Amino acid sequence: MGSILVVAEIQNGAIREASYELASVAQSLAGTSGREVKSLVMGSGIGALAEEFSKKGGGSVLVADDAALENYNVDAANAAVRAAVEAASADLILLSNTPSGWDVAPRLAAGLDAGFVGDCFRIDFDGGQFNFRRRVFNGKLDAHVSAIEGTIVATVQPGATPPFEGTTDGSTSDLSVGFEGVRAKFVETKKSDSTGVDLSKADIIVSGGRGVGAPEKFAEVIQPLADALGGAMGASRPVVDAGWLPHHYQVGSSGQVVQPKLYIAAGISGAIQHLVGMKSSNYIIAINKDPDAPIFEVANLGVVADLFDVVPALTEAVNGAKG
Ligand SMILES: Cc1cc2nc3c(=O)[nH]c(=O)nc-3n(C[C@H](O)[C@H](O)[C@H](O)COP(=O)(O)OP(=O)(O)OC[C@H]3O[C@@H](n4cnc5c(N)ncnc54)[C@H](O)[C@@H]3O)c2cc1C
Known part of the structure; x- marks a missing residue:
């Protein structure tokens, strides 16, 4: 055996x-x-x-x-x-x-x-x-x-x-290893010049997915809610693949694994590669207009609605509550 x-x-x-x-x-x-x-x-x-x-x-x-x-x-x-x-x-x-x-x-x-x-x-x-x-x-x-x-x-x-x-x-x-057949050569390690927040240390993350629809909408809709809550902004992979945000915003199996106290997913369907990166969050709120989106299976609170109605209203309410 x-x-x-x-x-x-x-x-x-x-x-x-x-x-x-x-x-x-x-x-x-x-x-x-x-x-x-x-x-x-x-x-x-x-x-x-x-x-x-x-x-x-x-x-x-x-x-x-x-x-x-x-x-x-x-x-x-x-x-x-x-x-x-x-x-x-x-x-x-x-x-x-x-x-x-x-x-x-x-x-x-x-x-x-x-x-x-x-x-x-x-x-x-x-x-x-x-x-x-x-x-x-x-x-x-x-x-x-x-x-x-x-x-x-x-x-x-x-x-x-x-x-x-x-x-x-x-x-x-x-273990003894023979390296005779090694043809690849290490040249250098380049670190990405990431200036963003370390998502793995954020207590609150507001993430946007493909449903956000356009790069400027992250600055106009998602980031303001993250700011109002004193949290950080995250994203799903298609957002990063499309060049809307740099890779250090990506949550998931090929991005960062996060475990904040609160994770808000807006316009994210909930593919397994995204879920593995955030499902251990303490409390998950999902906003998606598709009631069958898999993200609702891991959400503590699910809002079936257009994110462009819910997220700005939430931002306003949080800012209002802070006075
Ligand atoms: C090897 C591999 C690694 C991967 N790694 C990652 C990873 O690290 N992270 C990751 O995220 N993905 C990863 N993926 C991709 C993953 O499989 C999914 O394709 C991706 O997570 C989908 O992103 P999304 O939910 O933003 O987009 P979609 O699946 O297209 O979902 C968009 C959602 O937005 C909703 N929506 C649209 N408009 C609105 C609106 N106005 N209001 C509310 N909801 C709306 C839709 O109903 C839909 O549910 C990986 C895939 C592979 C194969």
């Missing part, structure tokens, strides 16, 4: 929250599939992080500690994961559905001649096989994908599972 291999990611000197979510998925699958959880922690000078991960759900951690892994490089990362798959005799390899996960996972699957399931929000083991669920058609349908045989590489949506809590017995061991 194979093992479950978690590929952990390091960001800003710490193991990413998404990797602890993978550990949680792997630990639960270990119970149902009878497999052992093994993990890969890769980087340079990462012994302490590997040790920490082994105690928090990572199980037997293979440590690829090499200067070649100091900065992200798809070829080097792929070489390390290939070595870990072999050392762990893994038949299920889990990566996060993050930019580096998207980069490595399909190459890994192709190189291993393995099956690939991307962007899962749930994995179960029953009937003697791994069963994956992923959203399709903008979250309108759930696809159930089963792995009938062979090795499977899967990426899991950040935010879809709670991170592993508690402590486990774990161990670390060095």
Whole structure:
């Protein structure tokens, strides 16, 4: 029998929250599939992080500690994961559905001649096989994908599972990786010159979606409510993709994951990729003119109306109440 291999990611000197979510998925699958959880922690000078991960759900951690892994490089990362798959005799390899996960996972699957399931929000083991669920058609349908045989590489949506809590017995061991085939070269890391509010720290967020209709409407309608409430403005991905707002406003699986006390979603349908970024908010108000919009499923208060009637009226009422 194979093992479950978690590929952990390091960001800003710490193991990413998404990797602890993978550990949680792997630990639960270990119970149902009878497999052992093994993990890969890769980087340079990462012994302490590997040790920490082994105690928090990572199980037997293979440590690829090499200067070649100091900065992200798809070829080097792929070489390390290939070595870990072999050392762990893994038949299920889990990566996060993050930019580096998207980069490595399909190459890994192709190189291993393995099956690939991307962007899962749930994995179960029953009937003697791994069963994956992923959203399709903008979250309108759930696809159930089963792995009938062979090795499977899967990426899991950040935010879809709670991170592993508690402590486990774990161990670390060095993994030797050959980097002969590495052709990609790290050049530099460029940080975006984001000047916006850090949404992850905002207590109140007022987000607008495609329903806001035009870039200037964010300044005219959404930002004034955020200002009145002393909060920050957010957005869904189509708003950012259209160039209406910069990426640091984006809430969701490929934007920021937020957990404010109050989240107001105006003109946002509630696709899973948006929901994973905001569904843990303490109180959610959704304003949408479509009564069947999925955002209402997570809303504490739903307003079926035109946002251009509701949001300015709300702004006026809040400003009026403040005197
Ligand atoms: C790999 C991947 C990653 C993704 N990452 C993200 C992410 O990080 N964040 C994210 O948001 N999305 C993400 N998406 C996109 C996601 O699937 C949806 O397409 C997106 O969230 C939809 O945005 P929206 O709700 O603004 O637009 P739509 O789905 O078009 O919804 C617009 C809504 O506005 C309502 N509306 C229109 N006019 C009004 C009005 N006047 N008053 C009130 N309501 C009105 C409509 O009824 C509708 O419900 C990702 C997709 C993929 C495939």
